[in-house]
Amino acid sequence: MSRPTLELLVQRHGNELWLNAPxxxxxxxxxxxxxxxSPGDAAGVLMILGRAHDLLVPAQVQGRIQGPRSELVxxxxxxxxxxxxxxxxxDELSGTExxxxxxxxxxxxxxxxxxxxxxRFYHRASPTDEPFISPGDNIxxxxxxxxxxxxxxxxxxxxxxxxxxxxxxxxxxxxxxxxAEVTQGEALIELEGD
Amino acid sequence: MFRRLFIxxxxxxxxxxxxxxxxLGISPVCAVSQSDRETPWASAMDEVVCxxxxxxxxxxxxxxxxxxxxxxxxCAALHPGWGFLAENARFAALCQQHGLTFIGPSPSLIDSMxxxxxxxxxxxRAGLTLIPGSEGLLRDVDEAVEVAARIGYPVMIxxxxxxxxxxxxxxxxxxxxxxxxxxxxxxxxxxFGNGDLFxxxxxxxxxxIEVQILGDRWGKVxxxxxxxxxxxxxxxxxxxxxxxPALDHEQxxxxxxxxxxxxxxxxxxxxxxxEFLMDAESGDLHFMEMxxxxxxxxxxxECITGVDxxxxxIRVAAGEKLEQTQEEITVSGHAIxxxxxxxxxxxxxxxxPGDLTRFQIPRDLGPGSLRVDTHxxxxxxxxxxxDSLMAKLIAHGKDRAEALETMRRALDGLVVEGVTSTTPLHxxxxxxxxxxxxxxxxxxxxxxxxxxxx
Numbered sequence: 001m002s003r004p005t006l007e008l009l010v011q012r013h014g015n016e017l018w019l020n021a022p023x024x025x026x027x028x029x030x031x032x033x034x035x036x037x038s039p040g041d042a043a044g045v046l047m048i049l050g051r052a053h054d055l056l057v058p059a060q061v062q063g064r065i066q067g068p069r070s071e072l073v074x075x076x077x078x079x080x081x082x083x084x085x086x087x088x089x090x091d092e093l094s095g096t097e098x099x100x101x102x103x104x105x106x107x108x109x110x111x112x113x114x115x116x117x118x119x120r121f122y123h124r125a126s127p128t129d130e131p132f133i134s135p136g137d138n139i140x141x142x143x144x145x146x147x148x149x150x151x152x153x154x155x156x157x158x159x160x161x162x163x164x165x166x167x168x169x170x171x172x173x174x175x176x177x178x179x180a181e182v183t184q185g186e187a188l189i190e191l192e193g194d
Numbered sequence: 195m196f197r198r199l200f201i202x203x204x205x206x207x208x209x210x211x212x213x214x215x216x217x218l219g220i221s222p223v224c225a226v227s228q229s230d231r232e233t234p235w236a237s238a239m240d241e242v243v244c245x246x247x248x249x250x251x252x253x254x255x256x257x258x259x260x261x262x263x264x265x266x267x268x269c270a271a272l273h274p275g276w277g278f279l280a281e282n283a284r285f286a287a288l289c290q291q292h293g294l295t296f297i298g299p300s301p302s303l304i305d306s307m308x309x310x311x312x313x314x315x316x317x318x319r320a321g322l323t324l325i326p327g328s329e330g331l332l333r334d335v336d337e338a339v340e341v342a343a344r345i346g347y348p349v350m351i352x353x354x355x356x357x358x359x360x361x362x363x364x365x366x367x368x369x370x371x372x373x374x375x376x377x378x379x380x381x382x383x384x385x386f387g388n389g390d391l392f393x394x395x396x397x398x399x400x401x402x403i404e405v406q407i408l409g410d411r412w413g414k415v416x417x418x419x420x421x422x423x424x425x426x427x428x429x430x431x432x433x434x435x436x437x438x439p440a441l442d443h444e445q446x447x448x449x450x451x452x453x454x455x456x457x458x459x460x461x462x463x464x465x466x467x468x469e470f471l472m473d474a475e476s477g478d479l480h481f482m483e484m485x486x487x488x489x490x491x492x493x494x495x496e497c498i499t500g501v502d503x504x505x506x507x508i509r510v511a512a513g514e515k516l517e518q519t520q521e522e523i524t525v526s527g528h529a530i531x532x533x534x535x536x537x538x539x540x541x542x543x544x545x546x547p548g549d550l551t552r553f554q555i556p557r558d559l560g561p562g563s564l565r566v567d568t569h570x571x572x573x574x575x576x577x578x579x580x581d582s583l584m585a586k587l588i589a590h591g592k593d594r595a596e597a598l599e600t601m602r603r604a605l606d607g608l609v610v611e612g613v614t615s616t617t618p619l620h621x622x623x624x625x626x627x628x629x630x631x632x633x634x635x636x637x638x639x640x641x642x643x644x645x646x647x648x
Contacts, residue, residue, distance in 0.1 A: 023246075024259045024262045024266070025262055025266070048258060048262050049258055049265075049292065078243045078244040078245070079245055079246045079253075079259075080228060081244075119578045120249070150545045150547060150578045151537075151579075151580060151582045152545075155544070181248070181249060
């Protein structure tokens with residue numbers, strides 16, 4: 001039986017990449033300074049309630065470990081505590097830049113419905129229900145397309161198209177996933193006309 | 195006594211628990227989410243441990259991470275506050291297994307009070323009156339019809355494992371009951387994996403009256419009299435007062451004694467609340483449920499009795515004895531609490547997270563005293579992840595009239611800008627004849643015309 005694993009969190013900081021603890025626990029077996037870390041490498045262990053979890057280097061992260069090694073054995077860390085600082089290799093600098101914006105690129109002319117509020121967006125009325133709409137469905141003005149949860153209160157998101165949009169519209173794609181945290185004005189769905 | 199206490203909660207209750215801890219010389223350590231990390235209330239703790247992102251499921255509701263955080267910060271005890279993990283028996287058990295004192299009753303007591311029917315059975319064994327209804331869980335729909343015919347319609351069918359209104363049906367006649375039974379059972383099965391139902395007479399326009407309990411490990415149980423919580427919207431309390439205007443001196447003593455005896459029969463340790471529904475017609479008080487934790491509205495009981503409930507919770511968890519006797523606990527004056535929420539009462543109580551550009555509470559307008567329990571300050575952002583409570587105004591006067599006048603002045607002087615608050619609702623309720631006379635119930639909010647926009 002293999003040990004449970006957790007992926008380190010990545011934070012870009014100038015020319016450095018920080019690898020942060022993904023959970024609360026005791027960090028131990030740190031990799032020594034000047035070593036290289038590559039995607040999939042085990043880079044230490046996090047003990048959570050006595051159980052060891054291997055910490056893995058996430059995809060697209062590569063670099064040389066900088067700075068002094070932690071003096072502590074079983075160092076207490078919380079969610080987001082920096083455990084490694086990597087100096088990026090020159091050729092990676094350009095590559096990682098484009099990963100900064102996680103949002104899917106939506107072209108300017110796309111028909112998107114934006115979130116009326118900041119909160120959590122759901123595709124369905126309850127976990128056991130079908131989604132309100134599916135890609136390919138026709139959507140009429142006023143129709144429910146999802147729910148937003150703000151402070152434990154659920155509000156239906158009704159479809160209100162812009163005046164200049166075509167009359168008949170279909171759901172092209174979900175831009176905010178089921179259960180995603182969205183901010184006001186963030187694109188929720190993309191539509192297409194005939 | 196503990197040296198360090200872990201607070202597994204956030205916001206207002208975290209601040210309240212930290213204050214009690216410091217008064218006992220205990221250092222407060224608090225769980226935070228990423229979005230709470232930089233808040234003024236979090237910086238007032240001795241140490242914080244970040245459990246995860248703002249979404250509570252990824253932070254404040256994480257059982258293992260919370261216990262690990264308390265252990266690695268050297269805490270000997272954990273206070274769960276209210277909400278989140280406060281009534282999670284498995285969490286309480288996990289704390290104990292790892293040598294952390296859980297500040298609350300035993301896991302098995304939390305568990306039995308969490309299920310509706312076992313808690314009612316326990317309450318009946320302990321001598322409390324139940325709402326008329328079925329003698330246990332229903333075998334089938336025919337038994338439900340039989341019981342309903344005996345006690346009279348309207349009735350409520352409720353799920354044993356129920357919560358949040360699921361598995362619950364209001365039935366005015368046999369036809370509705372036959373239709374509702376199968377639906378409620380299926381709904382409860384789907385939501386909780388347990389389709390068991392029971393049936394109760396539907397008591398309309400009752401009053402919600404609850405008794406504050408404190409028990410120690412040495413078998414002593416005290417009551418701190420009752421709180422009247424009938425001003426509610428969708429089972430969310432808005433205004434509470436103590437003592438209740440619906441009880442006279444004799445009824446008050448009788449109810450408090452009955453609740454304390456019931457809690458003693460359960461072997462209750464810590465702070466708890468027994469909730470009763472007062473029948474509008476008979477005036478009888480029926481057991482509804484027991485909450486095995488600190489309640490939001492505990493402050494009004496503290497005002498009228500002078501007992502620091504949170505401090506006592508921590509003390510009894512450490513094995514110390516409750517020092518006072520029941521005779522020493524007396525009602526002094528009257529207290530009322532208004533919850534100032536970031537909600538728009540004119541727009542169906544829509545939450546209004548955002549930037550709190552102005553937030554000023556005048557505390558010296560008299561004639562009584564004003565206590566303010568809050569974790570927010572001017573310039574804060576009210577995040578969308580959590581409940582909408584911003585502050586609790588607690589007015590204490592020598593009698594009910596003085597408490598009301600103190601609250602009226604505080605509400606008139608309150609400045610909240612940037613987010614919409616429930617202040618106008620409180621002003622309207624306090625101005626209503628029903629509230630002033632004390633003749634109100636859970637059926638409606640006096641002085642406030644519902645403008646429910648769907």
